Amino acid sequence: MNKNLIVIGFFTSLAFITSCSKPEQKTEIAEESIQEEPILYTGDNSATSLDWNGTYKGTVPCSRCEGIETTLTLNIDLTYKLSTHYFGLNDALEEDDMGIFTWDKTGSIITLEKVSNGPTQYKVGENRIWQLDSQGNRITGDLADHYILTKIQ
Template sequence: MKKVVLLFAVAAVTLVGCNNDEKKETISEENTENVESAIVDIHSSENSLDWAGVYEGTTPCADCKGIKTVLELNEDQTFILSQTYLGGSTGENELKQTGEFIWNHAGAMIRLRTETGGFQYKVGENQLWMLDVKGNTIEGDLADMYILKKTIQ
C-alpha cells in the first residue's frame, strides 16, 4: 500500500511539474509578443529617402499669379531657395536665399534657416510639402499647390 501511495505521489509531482513548465512557456510567449510590439521603427525621411536634390513648384500668391519656388537641398544640409513672383504689379521679382536646414527630432521635417525666419517642409518620396507657421500640413482647395516635386535626382 505504501508503494502505491508513493507511486501516486511521484506521478502527481511529475504532472504538476509539467503543468508549471507549460504555464511558464505561455507567459514567455506573451512577454515576447509584448516586446515585439514595443519595437520602434527607426526609419525616417532623413535616413531612408534620397532627399537631396532640386524641388520645384508654383505656390499661391495673394497679389500675383503665383510664386515659382525652386529649392535645392544638399547632402551637407545646406540649401538654395529661389522664389520668383510671377505677374505682380512690378513684374517678375526673384528672391534668392541660401543657408542651412535642420531636421526635426523625428527626421520627417526640415526647417530652412533664413534671415526672414524660415520655411518648414515635410519630406516625402520625391516631394516636399510646405507647412504652415505651426508646422502643420496646409489643407484646403489649394493644398496641392503647396507641394514641391523633385526634378533632379
C-alpha cells in the same frame, strides 16, 4: 631570497593593477564622447530612408500675384538654396536665400535657417516636399495640392 620574491611580487602586482585600470579610463572617455554626439534616428524616416537631396520645384499660390515659382535645393551637407519668382507682381522680382537647414526630432520635417521672407518648414517625402504653414502643419483645403514641390530628376 625571500625579500627578492616579495619585491618581484610587489612590482608584478603593481604592474597588473596599473595595466587593468588604463582601459577602464579609456572606456569612460569613450562613453563621455558618445553622450556629446547627436542622437541618431532609429527606424525609417525621411532623413535616413529617402534620397532627399536634390532640387524641388513648384508654383505655390499667392494672394497678391499669380503665383510664386519656388525652387528649393537641398544639399547633403545640410545647406540649401531657395529661389522664389513672383509671377504677375513684378516679373523681375526674384529672391534667393541660402543657408543651413535642420531636421526635426522625427526626421521628417526640415526647417530652413535665415529665410528672408516666406515659409521656413517643409515635410520631406518621396520625390516631393510639402510647404508647411507658420505653425508647422500641412496646408489643407482646396489649394493643398498647390503647396507641393516636386523633385527635378
